[in-house]
Amino acid sequence: VSEMIVRSLVVVLFLMRAVAAAGGPDSALVEKLTATGLRTCDAYAMLARLTTAAPHRLAGSDGAARGVEISRQLMQEKGLSNVRLDPVMVPHWVRGPVEEAAILPGGAHDTVHLAVCALGGSVPTSPGGIEAEVLEVRSFEELHRRAASAKGKIVFFNRPMDPSLLETFQAYGRAVDQRGGGAVEAAMAGGVAALVRSMTLAHDNVPHTGSMGYKDSVERVPGAAVSTVGADSLSALLAREPHLRVRLRLACETLPDVPSANVLGEIVGSEHPEEVIVVGGHLDCWDKGSGAHDDGAGCMQAIEALSLLKRLGLTPRRTIRAVMFMNEENGLRGGRAYASDHAGEHHVAAIESDMGGFAPRGISVQGDSALFLGVSRWRPLFAMLGADKFVQGHSGVDISPTVARGVPGFGLDVENHRYFDYHHSDNDTLDKVNPRELEMGAIVEALLCYLISEEGLR
Numbered sequence: 001v002s003e004m005i006v007r008s009l010v011v012v013l014f015l016m017r018a019v020a021a022a023g024g025p026d027s028a029l030v031e032k033l034t035a036t037g038l039r040t041c042d043a044y045a046m047l048a049r050l051t052t053a054a055p056h057r058l059a060g061s062d063g064a065a066r067g068v069e070i071s072r073q074l075m076q077e078k079g080l081s082n083v084r085l086d087p088v089m090v091p092h093w094v095r096g097p098v099e100e101a102a103i104l105p106g107g108a109h110d111t112v113h114l115a116v117c118a119l120g121g122s123v124p125t126s127p128g129g130i131e132a133e134v135l136e137v138r139s140f141e142e143l144h145r146r147a148a149s150a151k152g153k154i155v156f157f158n159r160p161m162d163p164s165l166l167e168t169f170q171a172y173g174r175a176v177d178q179r180g181g182g183a184v185e186a187a188m189a190g191g192v193a194a195l196v197r198s199m200t201l202a203h204d205n206v207p208h209t210g211s212m213g214y215k216d217s218v219e220r221v222p223g224a225a226v227s228t229v230g231a232d233s234l235s236a237l238l239a240r241e242p243h244l245r246v247r248l249r250l251a252c253e254t255l256p257d258v259p260s261a262n263v264l265g266e267i268v269g270s271e272h273p274e275e276v277i278v279v280g281g282h283l284d285c286w287d288k289g290s291g292a293h294d295d296g297a298g299c300m301q302a303i304e305a306l307s308l309l310k311r312l313g314l315t316p317r318r319t320i321r322a323v324m325f326m327n328e329e330n331g332l333r334g335g336r337a338y339a340s341d342h343a344g345e346h347h348v349a350a351i352e353s354d355m356g357g358f359a360p361r362g363i364s365v366q367g368d369s370a371l372f373l374g375v376s377r378w379r380p381l382f383a384m385l386g387a388d389k390f391v392q393g394h395s396g397v398d399i400s401p402t403v404a405r406g407v408p409g410f411g412l413d414v415e416n417h418r419y420f421d422y423h424h425s426d427n428d429t430l431d432k433v434n435p436r437e438l439e440m441g442a443i444v445e446a447l448l449c450y451l452i453s454e455e456g457l458r
């Protein structure tokens with residue numbers, strides 16, 4: 001009983017502080033941040049520059065190098081301090097000039113072209129392509145059961161993302177094993193390639209790429225994604241003609257690692273410059289679309305969060321550092337390098353936006369219950385921005401190596417019904433980003449950075 005009383009008291013104290021915060025000087029700060037940000041929506045102008053000059057920023061590419069340079073320029077133009085590049089070696093996979101697939105004519109049908117793209121990290125097919133029958137499965141378990149009939153075939157993984165789930169990230173998480181592990185599973189069953197239904201809830205003819213892996217002990221067979229429309233066509237034809245044949249040609253390859261960089265800029269803290277709050281996203285993206293939502297948005301929001309504080313003339317007590325991480329999509333080298341390069345510094349918090357540049361809904365807090373309770377006192381302020389859905393959970397992939405060292409992590413949670421319509425595909429372009437929604441994410445990050453800087457976390 002006494003524990004219950006103590007808990008109730010703690011809750012009452014937090015509520016009192018929260019009520020005080022909502023009416024106090026902090027609420028005036030929220031109003032100023034909102035008005036200043038929404039008036040010009042600078043994050044969008046920055047994102048336009050990034051995606052126009054460097055649309056394809058896959059690690060190791062010329063586009064990624066241009067992205068590094070543009071981010072550095074933007075940070076300098078916005079007046080950030082200590083703008084610099086942290087060098088990091090990154091993998092260099094290239095898509096190559098050819099990627100095509102077709103159902104070969106036979107039975108009652110002519111050639112049916114399928115919209116496909118190589119999965120990131122895939123080996124190529126032979127120049128003439130692979131021509132084989134197809135085994136359609138919905139899961140690895142089904143493939144294991146039917147392994148006897150997989151030999152020499154293209155294994156077609158066709159389990160859709162589950163549309164009945166409210167959270168699209170959950171639907172993605174429950175389907176993406178097919179993309180990441182499909183080629184290994186196909187090869188272990190004696191298959192010659194993996195063809196994977198695109199990770200999207202959209203029904204269109206656009207294939208979605210993404211990373212896939214190999215195991216040293218398993219033969220490397222090519223992996224490709226097929227559009228959802230193509231997957232449904234192939235599945236329907238297979239039902240009528242189980243022995244139809246598909247030809248798949250991919251010309252992708254892995255080249256030697258190349259030098260690249262994380263890009264950093266900051267506002268130096270006035271009282272505790274040695275205490276650092278990181279806010280960032282990943283600068284690299286797939287070579288489809290222009291990485292507008294994933295994750296040009298998160299990068300430009302981080303720069304804008306700092307720029308907003310500067311425009312308001314605020315000088316935080318602790319250092320706030322924007323970091324554009326390199327190589328999240330196919331290696332996480334930038335995130336790992338940051339954590340080890342800066343291990344000697346005192347990090348107070350690490351914040352990431354990597355769920356798309358949509359309207360913010362809240363914060364996902366990665367840390368213990370005391371941390372969660374501590375930041376929950378600020379919820380009324382975030383409610384003013386429509387972003388007071390605070391949950392305990394994952395923060396961000398790029399900051400995960402930093403968070404693994406015990407640093408509290410924070411992920412910007414956003415409205416995400418449309419995210420996977422665009423994710424890793426030609427659909428991920430600037431026109432899918434709304435300037436106000438993008439800016440609201442930057443405003444939420446600016447507020448979170450500033451509150452942590454001024455009040456600490458506990």
Ligand SMILES: [Zn+2]
Nearest residue numbers: 282294295354
């Ligand atoms: Zn991302």
